[in-house]
Amino acid sequence: MNINSRFSRSITAFLLLLAGGVLISFAMTDQPSAPKPSDVNVSECATACGLPSHVDLSGDRYSVLRTDAEWKERLTDLQYHVARQQGTERAFANPYHDNKTTGLYRCVGCDTPLFSSTDKFDSGTGWPSFTNPIDARTLGETHDNSYGMTRVEVHCAVCGSHQGHVFPDGPEPSGLRYCINSASLSFEATTSAQAVKDLVEDWYRAAE
Numbered sequence: 001m002n003i004n005s006r007f008s009r010s011i012t013a014f015l016l017l018l019a020g021g022v023l024i025s026f027a028m029t030d031q032p033s034a035p036k037p038s039d040v041n042v043s044e045c046a047t048a049c050g051l052p053s054h055v056d057l058s059g060d061r062y063s064v065l066r067t068d069a070e071w072k073e074r075l076t077d078l079q080y081h082v083a084r085q086q087g088t089e090r091a092f093a094n095p096y097h098d099n100k101t102t103g104l105y106r107c108v109g110c111d112t113p114l115f116s117s118t119d120k121f122d123s124g125t126g127w128p129s130f131t132n133p134i135d136a137r138t139l140g141e142t143h144d145n146s147y148g149m150t151r152v153e154v155h156c157a158v159c160g161s162h163q164g165h166v167f168p169d170g171p172e173p174s175g176l177r178y179c180i181n182s183a184s185l186s187f188e189a190t191t192s193a194q195a196v197k198d199l200v201e202d203w204y205r206a207a208e
């Protein structure tokens, strides 16, 4: 093999690598909305653990009840309007729509862990969007026929605070898009997905 053919082989190998890299980055940008897979299942406790002692989802009353004055004391005007009066905050002008920090999203009304950053994806809608709740038991659904549309409203099943809506156009594997108001959430940043899981388990273990 002479130097020229070795050189042209190196060039060919380099070009193939480059083409491969371009293809891979195209494939990745093709699905910008899917959350990055995490090997930590933050919802494990949601099915394996009992509910905390203050939570009973079997009755027709919410486990956490507050008077209107108590809600107003606990929440800002915007949080009260969204969470307690079924309001909707403005798209993009809210704190968590573009939040990429690892952490736990709790209900603003009662601190129940509802969503994890590991299920968050960029939907481009301007509202925080998730593919799954942490526990389907603690996120209630109501069919909402307002504004001439049939939508599925979601709320905290522990205190009734309105969270947003769920639509059947999310990324796989769930195919769901939970479109949630930042005003209905409080965010706790963590250093890792494992730390999110630990916070979730702390909440459930309050039952034991």
Ligand SMILES: [Zn+2]
Binding pocket: 107, 108, 109, 110, 111, 112, 156, 157, 158, 159, 160, 161
């Ligand atoms: Zn709640």
